[in-house]
Amino acid sequence: MKFLNMNENAVSPIVATLVLIVVAVVGAIAVGVIMDGLSQDVGNQVDVNKIGGSSGEILIAGSTTVQPASELLAKAYMAEHKGVKITVQGGGSGTGVSSVGMGIVDIGSASRAVKDAELGKYPDLQTYQIGGSGVAIVVPDDVDTITGVTKEGLKALYDQTITDDSATVGAVVTDGNITGAAAAGAGTVNVTIYQRSEASGTEETVAKEYLKYPGDSFDNTGAEGVNGNAGVAAAIADGDKDNIRLGFIDYGYVTSNHKALDVDGKECTKDSILESLKGNDNDDSYVSALARPLNYIVNGNPSAIVKDYINFAQSPGAVDSIHEVGMFSIVEFA
Template sequence: MVVAIAGAAAVGTILGSFSGDVSDSASTGDAMSAASTELLIAGSSTVKPVSDLIAKEFMKQNAGIKVTVQGGGSGAGMTSAGLGIVDIGAASEEVDDDVMKKFPDLQVHKIGGSAIAVIVNKNHPAVALAHTNVSKTELETMYSGGAIEINGTAYASTNLYQRADKSGTEDTFADYLYDDKGAIDGIATIEGANGNSGVLAAVAGDSDGLGFVDYGFATTSDEVKILNIIDENNEGDMEAFKASSSNIKKELALDSATGSQYYPHGLTRPLNYLTNGEPNTMQKAFITFAMSPGSIPAFKETGYFSIAEI
């Protein structure tokens, strides 16, 4: 089915990178056997790497089904799923009330979780001085355009990076710092880069670079150093939380009401699939597969955590 949206320039801009080919899901009874059956997944660039791996294995086990995975950001994933332009949207953040009011039929399927890491270039002066901790207050000052300080030491030459695209990574990071998802947008002194991979490449290629990316991306480069985050623990005391897979996995298993115990809870987030209403047979089969223990290797390979292990 080819879905055309006439006169919707704004939506076209958001979804410009998405394919116009959407699967024909009208006949759910034959969905799992039809040779021409296709499934289109689009949205979060954070979710995309694990979706790629899951799709590859799913197609191997289900001959005749083609799964296409595209990026575009969490915002586009919510919008495209809500409008029914894609079969499954992807978002690496909570779906808030505003989105649900706009798309009341949207259903959220949590497939896993991850966390945001703050990174600096391995040759950054802070690393050379063994300043590998950064506090929430210091990050807030930096990303508000203030003086750059880590552990109280000023680094005037630090170059900050943010996301140039609409993303769950930036929304989560900004909401953690300022309780405002859009707080970082528009600060001219902060360079933008496309996607987690773009920010990672920018920091890796800049000896004075500092930025934030999803933890799974941060662990793929030897050119960056992951900083520990100083924040309040669940008892209200300041604590340096080490960014590690074990700590993040433990934190993801906690309810947000308990406060941070292993890693700042505000920097952890769910990995969600979204459907426009109740998923049809093929959508449900793919989502169920993504949530099954059989998909854990795909999450591990990308540095994320499957819902089956959280």
């Protein structure tokens, strides 16, 4: 018995010490969890209530239409929020939606609405419209034989690239308007037709909203494919009256090297696009089907800093930045 008692007395201090260590470790972990939760709560309050002093990064990608507006908006926002870094990339509207849906970027940009199929795949997507613009049908500036195009004429051009398996087609021009397409010959001019290579909201506006074209794109035609609004704009500008090229770009990409054609008798101007965005349907408005939104898309509820940036993009303070690239802020027509 004495031997047993001696072992118990010898072991007890060790056991007691181990118990104290375990209690200390568990207590430290518990305190750490509590403090971490408290710090997150405080951090969230700082982000919401004192966003001007917070820091963070925002990645935006998608529509090449929205891209130049986003670049200027990001620059203006970062000037007022020194701790924030915003990176803007292109890729097309389809890329914008899928990238934000997969959590690759914080904001996806699109010059069209989110499709039902996309919502089915990413059900938590939320759309915030920041502005609007219009699609211009353009040829090189020095082309004097063509001043406008009709819906039937434009559709006939893309249809002919299917049957000819070529981007160069014969366009029937009547009173300065492209009214149809036929084999090159008397009464026609040769025109090289362009489309977008990647998934594009600009292309869908023309193909789906305006022409009701099968497949909502021109991917099954022989039209020349070029990446981005900037790519199509450059390709058209490289043509001339002896090398006529025709394509579609956002109005914000129209330069002195392009002629924006009348569409169905309606002028394509900045003022006429704004009239259309306002919902007006008169002689001063552009074709309503070619006016479209500039959208920011997030997956689920945005973080405080992302929401604050979007609020800025929708505010009167964003008007000048969006105007600078030939587009309109949501506050001007909503």
